[in-house]
Amino acid sequence: MASNAFANYSLEGRTAIVTGAAGGIGSAITERLGSLGATVVLADVTGRVVDAAKEWSDKGFKTKGVKVDVTNSADVEKAAARLNEEFGAIDILVANAGISYESTTADHSDEDWRRCMSINLDGIFFCVRSFGKRMVERRRGSVVCISSIAGIKAVRPELHAGYDVSKAGVAHLCRVVGVEWAPYNVRVNAVGPGYTETEMLKKVGAAQPEIMATWINDTPMKRLLQPAEIAASVAFLASDAASGITGHVLMTDAGYSAS
Template identity: 35%
Template sequence: MKLFDLHGEVAIVTGAGSGIGQAIAIGIAEAGADVACFGHRSNGGLDQTAEKIRALGRKTLTFEGTVISAKDLSGAIERIEKQLGPLTIAVNNAGIGAGGEAETLELKSWQRVYDVNVTGVFLSCQAQARVMLPRRKGSIINVASISGSIVNRDLKQADYNSSKAAVIHLSKSLAMEWIGRGVRVNSISPGYTLTPMNRRPEVADQVEIFARDTPMGRLATPEEMIGPAVFLSSRASSFVTGIDLVVDGGFICW
């Protein structure tokens, strides 16, 4: 459907080397956009994502960098605009997991989570909006988590949960600040998802519990985040801004 067609659009996806970020980057390319991939080159994931995008006949660039560096982000966007064209879509997926007893959690651990999950998202949005706002066109999508809306049973992760809550409210705040300037900002909150982290043998028992507690009886695949991302990137969501789109198999209903 033409409403979901992304041909002629240029996107950046942070954390595009694996899991949800990789799936969304490839999915947006499948919908027609040229896609720049930003993140770490560990294990070759970023290059693998780019190869799959090229195989779809779309243009791509890869950038090794960190979202806590405004210089890395602005440099990437400058090159994207020169080589791919005006940036119109941004998916800010880069983030880290965390956890631990709150009463003994070290400040440096807390700060690292907030640096990446909150400050990194803000700096990404800021750099992206600086080129989108003057043109009055753009869709920014921040990947949060159901952990930003609920407290995960039996998981002690006050740092992670509160950081994702911050991403959700940051997205709403930016959406309202830029509401009259042509840039939409939304967030996606995945439920438990079979990312590489959840495929490790040592967490098999925990993953079984996640599946049991999800009303649909299973975890999501990373590819199931593509549809929501394409929707929020496309004309199909032209009247949608400031929402948190929960994709969790019904988890938060219970």
């Protein structure tokens, strides 16, 4: 029984695509999925993913790097068609690409608002639609999108309405599509990371230590999350261990959203 339970976590024989895979949480997700046996396609708007894929390959992982602009629906559709043909199927989509801008609402520019929505929400929708519809046709697959604590509750003291609203949209997109595609054995879920120790977050904390102190004090576990902890939640939802879960937002936030 225990052996079968552990087997449910295996991703052997499956192919996953991870967007925004060039670094940070995306890199941790790549490592976790690859360590569970998946072939991982690293996708990013920069060419860095090609080099990153080679580095993972040199470590024994089955990886491929592709340049994809998630804000361009035609580019996403072309990539989905090409990769499904090349690998036979893309079994797992992890829609991770995202950005953030710090700004008060009164000063939030049109350009920053639209860019947040374009990458964080439109880009995830385009990926879910193009990769997910092929899963629906095959009647199997798992989609995991990255939302945020900021998509569930108002955070402080940082101010970034565009980011917050886009991540709330991601969470609800997964609920809506998770229910729609449930009859086709295609599961759609989200992970909501808390404050996670990425290079970007460390730079903010170094420049504004008072903000870092607030983040940690407001988090019940009194610490930052590690990228590997976010990746573990993603891998769980992607695997058969989560076969009965769809339309769910798994908060991996050290208790922040519950407090």
